[in-house]
Amino acid sequence: MSGVATPGRKKAEKIDRLAELSAAHDDERGVSLWQEAFRRLRRNPAAITGAAILMLFVLVAVFGPFLVPYATTDTIGVREGLVKSGQGIIPGSSADHWLGFDHQGRDEFSRLVVGARQTLLVGVVSTLVGLAVGALIGGIAGAAAGIGGRWGRWIDTTLMRIVDMLLALPSLLLAVSIAALLGASLVTVMIAVGMISVPVFARLLRGSMIAQAGSDYVLAATALGVRKSKIALTHIVPNSLAPVIVQATLTLATAIIEAAALSFLGLGNPDSAVPEWGVMLADAQPYLGTRPALAIYPAVAIIITALGFTLLGEAMREALDPKLRK
Amino acid sequence: MALLDVEDLSVTFARRGQRTVRAVDGVSFSVDAGEVVGLVGESGCGKSVTSLAIMGLLPRQKGVHIGGKASFDGTDLLQLDARSMRDVRGRDVAMIFQDPLSSLNPVVPLGIQVTEVLQRHRGMKGEAAAKEAAALLDRVGIPDPRRRLKEFPHQLSGGMRQRALIAMAVACRPRLLIADEPTTALDVTIQAQILELLKELVRESGTALVMITHDLGVVAGMCDTINVLYAGRVIETARRRPLFAEPHHPYTVGLLGSVPRLDAGRGERLTPIPGSVRDVLPWPDGCAFAPRCHRRVDACVGEPPELVLTHTGHSYRCVNPVTGPVAPARAQEEQA
Ligand SMILES: Nc1ncnc2c1ncn2[C@@H]1O[C@H](COP(=O)(O)OP(=O)(O)O)[C@@H](O)[C@H]1O
Ligand SMILES: [Mg+2]
Numbered sequence: 001m002s003g004v005a006t007p008g009r010k011k012a013e014k015i016d017r018l019a020e021l022s023a024a025h026d027d028e029r030g031v032s033l034w035q036e037a038f039r040r041l042r043r044n045p046a047a048i049t050g051a052a053i054l055m056l057f058v059l060v061a062v063f064g065p066f067l068v069p070y071a072t073t074d075t076i077g078v079r080e081g082l083v084k085s086g087q088g089i090i091p092g093s094s095a096d097h098w099l100g101f102d103h104q105g106r107d108e109f110s111r112l113v114v115g116a117r118q119t120l121l122v123g124v125v126s127t128l129v130g131l132a133v134g135a136l137i138g139g140i141a142g143a144a145a146g147i148g149g150r151w152g153r154w155i156d157t158t159l160m161r162i163v164d165m166l167l168a169l170p171s172l173l174l175a176v177s178i179a180a181l182l183g184a185s186l187v188t189v190m191i192a193v194g195m196i197s198v199p200v201f202a203r204l205l206r207g208s209m210i211a212q213a214g215s216d217y218v219l220a221a222t223a224l225g226v227r228k229s230k231i232a233l234t235h236i237v238p239n240s241l242a243p244v245i246v247q248a249t250l251t252l253a254t255a256i257i258e259a260a261a262l263s264f265l266g267l268g269n270p271d272s273a274v275p276e277w278g279v280m281l282a283d284a285q286p287y288l289g290t291r292p293a294l295a296i297y298p299a300v301a302i303i304i305t306a307l308g309f310t311l312l313g314e315a316m317r318e319a320l321d322p323k324l325r326k
Numbered sequence: 327m328a329l330l331d332v333e334d335l336s337v338t339f340a341r342r343g344q345r346t347v348r349a350v351d352g353v354s355f356s357v358d359a360g361e362v363v364g365l366v367g368e369s370g371c372g373k374s375v376t377s378l379a380i381m382g383l384l385p386r387q388k389g390v391h392i393g394g395k396a397s398f399d400g401t402d403l404l405q406l407d408a409r410s411m412r413d414v415r416g417r418d419v420a421m422i423f424q425d426p427l428s429s430l431n432p433v434v435p436l437g438i439q440v441t442e443v444l445q446r447h448r449g450m451k452g453e454a455a456a457k458e459a460a461a462l463l464d465r466v467g468i469p470d471p472r473r474r475l476k477e478f479p480h481q482l483s484g485g486m487r488q489r490a491l492i493a494m495a496v497a498c499r500p501r502l503l504i505a506d507e508p509t510t511a512l513d514v515t516i517q518a519q520i521l522e523l524l525k526e527l528v529r530e531s532g533t534a535l536v537m538i539t540h541d542l543g544v545v546a547g548m549c550d551t552i553n554v555l556y557a558g559r560v561i562e563t564a565r566r567r568p569l570f571a572e573p574h575h576p577y578t579v580g581l582l583g584s585v586p587r588l589d590a591g592r593g594e595r596l597t598p599i600p601g602s603v604r605d606v607l608p609w610p611d612g613c614a615f616a617p618r619c620h621r622r623v624d625a626c627v628g629e630p631p632e633l634v635l636t637h638t639g640h641s642y643r644c645v646n647p648v649t650g651p652v653a654p655a656r657a658q659e660e661q662a
Binding site: 036148215216217219220221222223224225226227230234235238239 | 381383386412413414415416417420421423425428429430431432433434438439442443446447480491494495497
């Protein structure tokens with residue numbers, strides 16, 4: 001029928017054009033891709049739960065230290081003669097001390113609350129370290145693979161071999177080696193935990209860049225003569241970021257657990273004035289028989305926080321998945 | 327001399343552990359300046375691969391072998407190095423693809439994508455580029471272009487997206503535009519508008535257009551010359567009128583029979599071509615269409631049919647061609 005002249009054609013065209021316009025406007029106006037993903041997140045109960053947990057966690061981490069009833073260094077339990085850890089006497093919950101005392105007679109609740117800040121800090125910084133280094137390596141490898149040629153392939157292969165070697169090492173072993181090399185400190189924990197996630201971020205970004213390089217819009221841009229470097233920067237990288245951001249959320253969960261593990265092994269901050277959930281867990285070890293709650297509190301805090309990041313991360317993965325997007 | 331002269335173009339894909347695919351098998355056609363040329367054939371006959379080969383967009387890797395010539399204004403595009411080819415693309419030769427949604431970057435505002443080509447070939451930046459981009463969108467019939475430039479592809483309708491892609495393709499007034507099934511992914515009502523737009527742009531700017539389609543109805547309204555492709559080879563070439571009035575190759579006749587006609591009588595059935603594109607004979611062994619052809623004779627098998635050129639400039643590859651006009655109801659009448 002196309003190309004056949006009919007009297008009403010011009011009019012029909014006008015109406016069609018209007019229909020076309022209004023069709024696009026109905027519910028899509030001003031909605032960006034991320035906004036759409038956000039809308040779907042809000043409908044997902046797992047995402048809401050995860051976000052609620054994280055909100056609470058962040059609030060506690062930020063404001064907790066100003067609100068706690070006791071200083072984290074105050075050995076009030078010993079001073080008042082309530083705690084005699086040598087004899088295994090560590091009182092539990094009471095009206096004044098909601099979660100009782102730790103082995104040095106310090107208020108357990110206050111330490112748990114203040115510990116959130118340290119945990120958040122270590123988690124976020126180490127994830128950022130892993131993200132930055134990993135994205136740099138993955139980005140270079142992905143761009144090199146896309147540009148191709150002998151050099152491109154060589155750079156890509158070499159970088160990926162290094163990453164694969166890192167990936168082959170057990171993550172905790174890697175972290176412990178790095179920590180042993182740098183000496184116990186907070187920065188050490190951040191770097192060590194960050195390094196664990198470098199290979200994941202690198203592979204992920206490279207993989208999604210290579211996948212994007214084969215997409216129609218890259219072909220269309222190439223057909224317009226746009227240079228490869230420009231295509232990599234304005235087209236491929238922005239499209240490859242979604243999975244990386246999702247991965248970062250998921251990595252926060254494991255980073256918190258790994259940081260706790262390093263602290264537990266004594267590779268974290270040696271200054272016990274600053275409470276940290278991993279250290280608290282380690283400190284509770286001798287008293288597992290007499291007061292297991294001292295281990296349970298920080299353990300539960302770690303698990304719930306990690307759960308929050310995992311729930312939100314998985315939900316984000318779903319919301320951004322182009323295959324699920326209609 | 328023609329603007330584009332494709333001579334004996336062949337593309338083979340060899341993959342380890344798989345049979346070598348001859349996607350394009352000796353395609354020849356030419357396009358004069360300002361001419362609209364149709365490339366028609368069933369899906370899988372090599373139309374897209376032909377256009378990608380001309381554009382230099384097939385992956386440059388082992389296993390992909392391109393032969394023949396594609397002379398554009400005297401230079402063989404197939405021999406150009408990557409850098410020169412990048413300069414040609416978008417400036418002298420541009421292309422429009424089938425799926426407007428996936429051909430636009432989903433996370434980048436339209437404006438950035440449109441100005442990209444202006445910056446690349448015309449050195450435009452900032453406000454000048456934005457102004458020109460808006461003018462381009464306006465030219466292809468996108469209302470409120472300034473606002474549209476800030477929007478993302480998914481905020482536009484399918485027709486608007488294809489209009490935007492057309493705007494990008496004609497941004498540097500290329501001398502040749504290749505449109506690979508530009509309306510296939512669109513609603514029927516939108517299809518006609520996009521074709522009309524292409525026709526208009528081509529008429530105004532004098533750009534030559536290669537119109538690729540599987541739908542003879544599309545070429546009927548706009549092409550000056552039509553090439554019918556089968557199994558990677560051109561089997562019939564003619565100006566529009568003689569092709570529709572007096573097709574010679576049984577495959578072309580079959581294609582015409584497959585076009586749904588609004589004026590066909592109620593009882594009249596469509597006559598589909600029996601079999602599928604997969605029932606092909608390799609060209610060296612005879613006519614690839616022979617297994618599906620109702621006019622098959624012994625001479626069809628053995629060696630590839632020679633190109634026959636009639637005095638009207640009509641050419642076809644067939645040893646037992648259809649002669650005389652086909653049923654008049656079937657011949658496409660179209661506006662000039
Ligand atoms: N990259 C590729 N690798 C292998 N075979 C391919 C490739 N691209 C296309 N083909 C094959 O080439 C033939 C022609 O494809 P194409 O040109 O896309 O057909 P169409 O006429 O529908 O556009 C098909 O049989 C297809 O399977
Ligand atoms: Mg195709």
